[in-house]
Amino acid sequence: MADHYDVVIVGAGHGGAQAAIALRQAKFEGTIAMIGDEPELPYERPPLSKEYFSGEKTFDRITIRPAAFWDERRIAMLLSRRVATVDADAHSLTLEDGSTIGYGKLIWATGGSPRRMVCSGHDLKGVHTVRTRADADRMLSELDGTSRAVVIGGGYIGLEAAAVLTKFGKHVTVLEALDRVLARVAGEPLSRFYEAEHRAHGVEVRLGAKVDCIVEQDGKVAGVQLHDGEVLPCEMVIVGIGIIPAVEPLIAAGAKGGNGVTVDAQCRTSLPDVFAIGDCAAHDNDFAEGAHIRLESVQNANDQATVAAKTIVGEEVRYHAVPWFWSNQYDLRLQTVGLSIGFDQCVTRGDIAARSFSIVYLKGGKVIALDCVNATKDYVQGRALVIGGLAIAPEKLADASVPLKELAATA
Ligand SMILES: Cc1cc2nc3c(=O)[nH]c(=O)nc-3n(C[C@H](O)[C@H](O)[C@H](O)COP(=O)(O)OP(=O)(O)OC[C@H]3O[C@@H](n4cnc5c(N)ncnc54)[C@H](O)[C@@H]3O)c2cc1C
Numbered sequence: 001m002a003d004h005y006d007v008v009i010v011g012a013g014h015g016g017a018q019a020a021i022a023l024r025q026a027k028f029e030g031t032i033a034m035i036g037d038e039p040e041l042p043y044e045r046p047p048l049s050k051e052y053f054s055g056e057k058t059f060d061r062i063t064i065r066p067a068a069f070w071d072e073r074r075i076a077m078l079l080s081r082r083v084a085t086v087d088a089d090a091h092s093l094t095l096e097d098g099s100t101i102g103y104g105k106l107i108w109a110t111g112g113s114p115r116r117m118v119c120s121g122h123d124l125k126g127v128h129t130v131r132t133r134a135d136a137d138r139m140l141s142e143l144d145g146t147s148r149a150v151v152i153g154g155g156y157i158g159l160e161a162a163a164v165l166t167k168f169g170k171h172v173t174v175l176e177a178l179d180r181v182l183a184r185v186a187g188e189p190l191s192r193f194y195e196a197e198h199r200a201h202g203v204e205v206r207l208g209a210k211v212d213c214i215v216e217q218d219g220k221v222a223g224v225q226l227h228d229g230e231v232l233p234c235e236m237v238i239v240g241i242g243i244i245p246a247v248e249p250l251i252a253a254g255a256k257g258g259n260g261v262t263v264d265a266q267c268r269t270s271l272p273d274v275f276a277i278g279d280c281a282a283h284d285n286d287f288a289e290g291a292h293i294r295l296e297s298v299q300n301a302n303d304q305a306t307v308a309a310k311t312i313v314g315e316e317v318r319y320h321a322v323p324w325f326w327s328n329q330y331d332l333r334l335q336t337v338g339l340s341i342g343f344d345q346c347v348t349r350g351d352i353a354a355r356s357f358s359i360v361y362l363k364g365g366k367v368i369a370l371d372c373v374n375a376t377k378d379y380v381q382g383r384a385l386v387i388g389g390l391a392i393a394p395e396k397l398a399d400a401s402v403p404l405k406e407l408a409a410t411a
Helices: 013-025 067-072 132-147 156-167 187-199 247-253 297-312 376-388 394-398 405-411
Strands: 003-010 034-035 074-080 081-086 094-095 102-108 111-112 127-129 148-152 170-174 204-207 211-217 220-226 231-235 235-241 244-245 259-262 274-276 282-283 292-293 325-328 334-339 344-351 356-363 368-371
Touching: 003 013, 013 034, 013 102, 013 297, 067 074, 081 247, 102 297, 127 132, 132 235, 148 156, 148 220, 148 231, 156 170, 156 187, 156 325, 187 204, 187 325, 187 344, 187 368, 220 235, 274 297, 334 376, 344 394, 356 376, 356 394, 368 376, 376 405, 394 405
Parallel strands: 003 034, 003 102, 034 074, 102 274, 127 235, 148 170, 148 235, 170 204, 259 282
Antiparallel strands: 081 094, 094 102, 111 244, 211 220, 220 231, 282 292, 325 334, 334 368, 344 356, 356 368
């Protein structure tokens, strides 16, 4: 007979781990299994392009909980196993090894796989994406033979990796197809600041750069060729151009969705007893005027996991969490609260040259997000402005001598 669990969680990452934790915290007494295709127990993914890649943290320090924690809470960990299909009517799923597992409730927490280049050479040895510990370990094992690296994509992961590589003394080129780095997630002042920081640390930042192909020599990467024919010689390529949500089995089973599986405010998919959380879940976000989006952040994965777990135990909850995010590059700690999508005004608060400032984003006169660089006080106090959607005059926001909490109190 097939194994059966009251709750099966697919994906042993941030969302999956938190779902199991939250179920037990909510006194759920049924059986729980977590199925993950990586060999490791759940670990933190952000350090893969930061402290783990740089060697500041060993793997032990980035595991979400020690092995004993999962045993004590009776969470069956089915690792190195991948779910291939879901049968929503039968409440069962099939693994790639052919075995079948039945579920009472299913929590889909599969994240996404890195988008790959489609040009020739994209799969050469020396070309990397950064999503798993195995990815980071592969890059680390090739560092000795690398003096020049090309990072394709000027988003957070690419820029973080570039910062670490410069620390290792590598010559780094960042290729960004758009006219500024971080263009999809931040306003222009922040983009220009990070561009300047990377240049100051010796990174060659190429904007409007279009990759033609990845050049091979002796079976491994030897360079990146641009559209105009120029070849940038290198021994390592890191591709950081986003992810594709891992939802095929659910969509094939009939769940609504496309770019992510569609969930409601309780993280329920359109399939009975099937929830989805984290990077793979497309939801109507209260902090984006209800826009149907996916968020790729630890905060979102954790908060949606908690909502799904509480819903399963019968609590009445809805997902309404203010988004937050961080990025570490060099000695710069960026903390973001809210979503700046669709802003119509942005105000710089503090002194960019002093490397401690915030960018406040407004829409229709109301504060919708802040990007705070080495400015934790603004980040902490700015949350209230975002949560309240407070209307504050730009000139007041620009005056860094007045704490944001005072502005919040008088708004
Ligand atoms: C390098 C890097 C840096 C980041 N930095 C930050 C940061 O600074 N701040 C921040 O907030 N966020 C950051 N993120 C994003 C954050 O890590 C993700 O948003 C978060 O991990 C999402 O959690 P999740 O549970 O949805 O997916 P994941 O943590 O990716 O977990 C999904 C798991 O499911 C597995 N899986 C997929 N399909 C199947 C299947 N069919 N069967 C079994 N298992 C499957 C995957 O292999 C994976 O192990 C970063 C991500 C990366 C890769």
